[in-house]
Amino acid sequence: MPCRTVLNGNYFKMGIIKEYSLYGYIEHGIQYKDRKERKENMAMKKKPVTGMKDILPKEMEIRDYVIREIKETYKTFGFSGVETPCVEHIDNLFSKQGGENEKLIFKILKRGEKLKLDQAKEEMDLVDGGLRYDLTLPLSRYYANHANDLPSPFKALQMGNVWRADRPQRGRFRQFMQCDIDILGEPTILAEIELITATTTLLGRIGFEKFTIRLNNRKMLKAMAAYSGFEEQDYDSVFITLDKMDKIGLDGVATELAEQGYSKENVDKYLALFEKTDSGIEGVRFLKDTLGDYLETEVAQDLETIMTSIDATKSADFKIVFDPTLVRGMSYYTGPIFEIAMDEFGGSVGGGGRYDEMIGKFTGQNTPACGFSIGFERIVMLLLEKDYQVPASGEKTAYLVEKNMPEDKMLAILQKANEQRRNGTQINIAIMKKNKKFQKEQMEKEGYTVFEEFYVDRMQ
Amino acid sequence: MPCRTVLNGNYFKMGIIKEYSLYGYIEHGIQYKDRKERKENMAMKKKPVTGMKDILPKEMEIRDYVIREIKETYKTFGFSGVETPCVEHIDNLFSKQGGENEKLIFKILKRGEKLKLDQAKEEMDLVDGGLRYDLTLPLSRYYANHANDLPSPFKALQMGNVWRADRPQRGRFRQFMQCDIDILGEPTILAEIELITATTTLLGRIGFEKFTIRLNNRKMLKAMAAYSGFEEQDYDSVFITLDKMDKIGLDGVATELAEQGYSKENVDKYLALFEKTDSGIEGVRFLKDTLGDYLETEVAQDLETIMTSIDATKSADFKIVFDPTLVRGMSYYTGPIFEIAMDEFGGSVGGGGRYDEMIGKFTGQNTPACGFSIGFERIVMLLLEKDYQVPASGEKTAYLVEKNMPEDKMLAILQKANEQRRNGTQINIAIMKKNKKFQKEQMEKEGYTVFEEFYVDRMQ
Numbered sequence: 001m002p003c004r005t006v007l008n009g010n011y012f013k014m015g016i017i018k019e020y021s022l023y024g025y026i027e028h029g030i031q032y033k034d035r036k037e038r039k040e041n042m043a044m045k046k047k048p049v050t051g052m053k054d055i056l057p058k059e060m061e062i063r064d065y066v067i068r069e070i071k072e073t074y075k076t077f078g079f080s081g082v083e084t085p086c087v088e089h090i091d092n093l094f095s096k097q098g099g100e101n102e103k104l105i106f107k108i109l110k111r112g113e114k115l116k117l118d119q120a121k122e123e124m125d126l127v128d129g130g131l132r133y134d135l136t137l138p139l140s141r142y143y144a145n146h147a148n149d150l151p152s153p154f155k156a157l158q159m160g161n162v163w164r165a166d167r168p169q170r171g172r173f174r175q176f177m178q179c180d181i182d183i184l185g186e187p188t189i190l191a192e193i194e195l196i197t198a199t200t201t202l203l204g205r206i207g208f209e210k211f212t213i214r215l216n217n218r219k220m221l222k223a224m225a226a227y228s229g230f231e232e233q234d235y236d237s238v239f240i241t242l243d244k245m246d247k248i249g250l251d252g253v254a255t256e257l258a259e260q261g262y263s264k265e266n267v268d269k270y271l272a273l274f275e276k277t278d279s280g281i282e283g284v285r286f287l288k289d290t291l292g293d294y295l296e297t298e299v300a301q302d303l304e305t306i307m308t309s310i311d312a313t314k315s316a317d318f319k320i321v322f323d324p325t326l327v328r329g330m331s332y333y334t335g336p337i338f339e340i341a342m343d344e345f346g347g348s349v350g351g352g353g354r355y356d357e358m359i360g361k362f363t364g365q366n367t368p369a370c371g372f373s374i375g376f377e378r379i380v381m382l383l384l385e386k387d388y389q390v391p392a393s394g395e396k397t398a399y400l401v402e403k404n405m406p407e408d409k410m411l412a413i414l415q416k417a418n419e420q421r422r423n424g425t426q427i428n429i430a431i432m433k434k435n436k437k438f439q440k441e442q443m444e445k446e447g448y449t450v451f452e453e454f455y456v457d458r459m460q
Numbered sequence: 461m462p463c464r465t466v467l468n469g470n471y472f473k474m475g476i477i478k479e480y481s482l483y484g485y486i487e488h489g490i491q492y493k494d495r496k497e498r499k500e501n502m503a504m505k506k507k508p509v510t511g512m513k514d515i516l517p518k519e520m521e522i523r524d525y526v527i528r529e530i531k532e533t534y535k536t537f538g539f540s541g542v543e544t545p546c547v548e549h550i551d552n553l554f555s556k557q558g559g560e561n562e563k564l565i566f567k568i569l570k571r572g573e574k575l576k577l578d579q580a581k582e583e584m585d586l587v588d589g590g591l592r593y594d595l596t597l598p599l600s601r602y603y604a605n606h607a608n609d610l611p612s613p614f615k616a617l618q619m620g621n622v623w624r625a626d627r628p629q630r631g632r633f634r635q636f637m638q639c640d641i642d643i644l645g646e647p648t649i650l651a652e653i654e655l656i657t658a659t660t661t662l663l664g665r666i667g668f669e670k671f672t673i674r675l676n677n678r679k680m681l682k683a684m685a686a687y688s689g690f691e692e693q694d695y696d697s698v699f700i701t702l703d704k705m706d707k708i709g710l711d712g713v714a715t716e717l718a719e720q721g722y723s724k725e726n727v728d729k730y731l732a733l734f735e736k737t738d739s740g741i742e743g744v745r746f747l748k749d750t751l752g753d754y755l756e757t758e759v760a761q762d763l764e765t766i767m768t769s770i771d772a773t774k775s776a777d778f779k780i781v782f783d784p785t786l787v788r789g790m791s792y793y794t795g796p797i798f799e800i801a802m803d804e805f806g807g808s809v810g811g812g813g814r815y816d817e818m819i820g821k822f823t824g825q826n827t828p829a830c831g832f833s834i835g836f837e838r839i840v841m842l843l844l845e846k847d848y849q850v851p852a853s854g855e856k857t858a859y860l861v862e863k864n865m866p867e868d869k870m871l872a873i874l875q876k877a878n879e880q881r882r883n884g885t886q887i888n889i890a891i892m893k894k895n896k897k898f899q900k901e902q903m904e905k906e907g908y909t910v911f912e913e914f915y916v917d918r919m920q
Contacts, residue, residue: 106589107568144506313871407769
């Protein structure tokens with residue numbers, strides 16, 4: 001450990017490094033034993049790891065506020081908090097449910113004797129865990145593990161970080177917070193209705209309006225593809241193209257499907273469906289009539305009931321639309337799927353759906369499950385961008401205390417501060433600096449509006 | 461992906477596995493493509509990874525409550541929230557500051573082309589990051605990186621998980637939450653006083669009493685060892701033995717030091733100091749007089765002022781004592797150190813101290829720093845054990861709705877629920893089960909006290 005030494009102030013202010021035979025290296029008043037120690041210390045990195053970020057107080061204030069609103073709102077809907085470890089079994093993460101996500105997993109090295117470096121042939125021989133890349137897989141494991149101790153249906157609220165080794169880019173980070181609500185063990189669309197109502201109520205409470213909930217059903221997607229003559233094995237690739245509709249339009253999708261070798265007949269039939277389908281309940285009814293036996297009867301009925309119920313009971317300013325082009329990437333969805341679209345953001349700020357077959361992968365017994373995840377980071381970003389002011393929580397007061405305040409007088413100041421704190425006032429006690437004006441300006445930036453100054457000779 | 465099939469209910473209830481040439485494997489109503497897919501799914505692990513735990517709703521309620529109290533209390537002391545990534549540069553984690561902790565780091569495998577498995581000679585060639593093992597090192601990096609955007613002094617509150625690959629044992633987990641407050645840039649003991657006052661105020665608010673703050677100073681430790689004739693290079697090993705005082709007593713320490721080969725004269729002189737030192741301000745004064753020039757004058761004065769100030773301004777029921785046997789493991793401490801002792805727990809539930817030389821390792825320029833960490837997990841454990849009831853937050857109401865409720869009647873129920881929710885009542889809507897009595901009992905366990913039942917033929 002370097003220890004503090006001041007040998008020659010001026011000398012070191014110039015940032016000059018000099019070797020002393022007795023003391024080793026000294027730089028900026030810090031003494032290092034030898035070249036090696038100095039080099040080691042210079043290797044300390046100030047920036048966070050690539051793609052992850054430090055969060056400054058201003059953003060933390062907004063995050064804390066959103067977290068508080070989330071907990072309070074979802075509690076009124078009967079959701080209970082749960083938490084799972086950030087580290088998950090590598091086998092669970094690589095269980096073919098995450099698709100593309102598997103490439104993005106941060107893997108954790110085995111430890112101790114389990115790590116056999118000389119025998120390892122591939123990556124997977126070296127690792128036994130990984131950082132979770134979503135909250136849905138860990139929640140399914142959690143429910144499989146604890147179902148006996150939980151009510152049925154179980155309404156879970158989980159907030160926590162997830163990690164994905166994506167290529168770093170503006171506004172996208174490799175560690176980010178997710179916030180999921182899930183209803184496990186409820187087979188009816190009461191689950192979908194409650195999830196959408198809870199989420200939209202929350203968004204309304206934190207000041208969002210005029211957003212849109214897009215609704216579809218994986219079974220509707222499949223029925224439309226089947227009706228148009230596509231083979232089941234091609235569905236996923238067809239849906240990947242369909243998913244680009246909002247970017248490349250109907251013609252773009254037609255071109256891309258043709259390029260992939262699908263017959264003109266199938267493609268034309270498929271796209272005609274989208275052209276004719278309205279985004280309201282009329283659209284659902286049209287497809288119900290058109291698709292006939294390709295569609296299970298209750299799929300259309302359920303979509304209609306969800307839309308009617310949400311419209312009739314909503315407490316925020318938004319609309320819910322039927323959108324047959326909504327795909328949602330994850331292959332684990334089995335029924336209704338939904339997404340939040342917000343003009344201000346130009347993309348999705350959350351989504352979810354029914355995944356009735358994931359818990360069965362852990363238990364061997366399928367359990368109905370449905371979840372809604374909000375894009376916590378995007379919501380925080382939108383609030384930061386519009387300079388959102390967190391509802392005030394009392395005045396912030398700064399005590400500036402002159403240097404070398406005698407002990408008995410300092411005691412009186414501390415006592416006064418603690419009394420005010422007990423009443424909920426925020427008191428920051430700081431030693432007065434030479435440049436008091438600058439000090440105050442700095443504190444004003446942090447939201448301090450009241451300043452009390454204490455001088456040695458003006459205290460009783 | 462397996463898909464749901466019900467071929468023969470009774471058959472599968474018996475848990476029999478049967479191979480169908482057409483459908484592949486079917487077990488408990490879940491169909492697998494082939495043996496391989498079934499095996500893969502069976503590999504899904506239900507338990508969390510070794511040493512980490514899932515958190516059930518009852519514990520989450522207490523955790524959320526403690527977190528809320530922490531944020532509210534520390535805010536009144538002027539602390540601002542900060543967050544650092546859970547992943548830290550491996551070089552920073554291995555910077556010789558953590559000592560023993562380095563062995564306990566979960567290391568993260570390099571990704572893509574950076575991972576050169578065939579060229580790797582040792583572990584460190586394979587990894588570029590690790591999970592943070594405390595919050596102090598990341599905070600120091602954070603402050604070094606952002607000092608220009610932060611006020612000086614800066615009062616930081618950081619809560620978050622840390623990871624240590626300790627041998628798993630009862631009540632100790634490999635992922636656990638830490639909660640630190642730190643004051644950076646404040647050289648005077650105002651920092652120590654504010655940290656101790658804030659922490660004890662918090663403990664009082666969440667119902668703890670009659671605990672003890674043990675106080676010492678690394679410089680006092682060193683002065684006592686120097687005065688007794690120990691060599692500087694032996695201090696650390698002497699302190700490791702001294703740290704066992706509460707377990708093995710004065711005689712035990714004497715024996716162990718003798719076994720390590722220290723001279724009887726030094727050991728006797730050393731232990732006599734502890735025998736004669738009182739745990740109050742008298743003890744500090746005695747050592748000040750006895751140690752003379754071995755001790756910097758302000759060390760004793762500062763200890764005395766901290767004790768007097770805390771005693772005179774405290775708002776919780778605890779005592780602060782001087783304890784010359786308090787060592788605190790981390791080698792980075794440079795001044796006052798402190799720890800919370802609680803009889804109910806039989807050990808420390810938090811501690812901290814001054815570490816004026818850590819930030820300089822990142823910036824080349826030392827910055828005064830002092831922190832206090834509370835043992836969040838231990839506090840939650842103590843509250844769980846004494847069946848602590850989180851202050852009530854309104855009645856929890858359950859709506860039990862008969863199956864197949866027609867859409868229009870269901871709408872009325874949803875509307876009623878959402879109105880009550882807007883007023884802050886917790887409403888859980890559930891479909892009524894055959895065994896309604898059991899369903900209600902389950903919900904009572906979750907804290908539901910009011911039940912409203914809705915029947916198809918009794919709705920208007």
